Amino acid sequence: MKNYIILLLLAFSLTSFAQEVKKDGKTYEVKKEKIFLNGEDVTEALNIEEKEAILKEASAITAKLKTAEKAEKEAKKLEKEAKKAEKAQKKAEKAQKKAEKELKKKEKLQKNFEKAQSNLKKNQKKYEKLKKKGKLSPEDERKWLEKLEKMTEKLEKAKRKM
Template identity: 50%
Template sequence: MKYLVVLLLFLGMTLSSQAQEVDFNGTTYMVKGKTILQNGADVTTSLSAAEQTGIMDALNQQKALEAEQKKAEKQIKKAENEQKKTEKRQKKAEKELKAKEKAHSRFENSSKDYSNAKAKYEKLKRKGKLSPNDEEKWLEKIEGLKEDIEKAKRKL
């Protein structure tokens, strides 16, 4: 029983989707192919030829209007997609620029730290305030800073 009800419902939806409603002279007609229905009854023969053509013209205008609306919706959707792509490209470019600026900043900071450490090491060495252990630590520190400069150069 349930299957029969579902089948009838599906069949009714299919048939109703094939018919199109048209408003003509304040009256609603259903058009199926070349048949014109009013309130479920066939009124094709009772209508004059001018009324039939008017109803068919109204149907054609309605179909054309729907087609134009679909076309406009597609264009709007396409424009939105293009805008999203443009925004994505812009964000990517901004991200790359930020990365370049960050790399440049790191390079400058690394260079500055290296030169400061080297100058301090030279100063302490000249004054004779470095023990052999301290001197080894300073050389390791300077070597590490030199490696940081090289990394920053590669990222630039």
């Protein structure tokens, strides 16, 4: 990121000030349509062919810089889009994990409900069987009824949680 900023500033400074063009071992500076050599305006001193060649090279350099700027902007845009897509993917994964967790919770509650229901039915049958045979003392019958009542409460509690 730091490098992008430096490159961007460098590109702006080069385009906004002057273009340096090397021609015949001399370094000319082109500002708008004027050509400078060592800080002196030599636009009128050069012949038309040299002037055109220098201006053409300066415009080519400017075009390259603009192309580089566009490529850099496009790269930044793509990077932003990639980050956005990554963020969206993470959000979707998080939502999926949450949904899976919720599903597991519901399945566990359902399992607990079914288990409580099964235990209650089984113990009710056992109680009825013992009662029919007459093998229950009044104390045992009281214990069985308390046990069945607790199981019924567990079943109701499991049902409410669902």
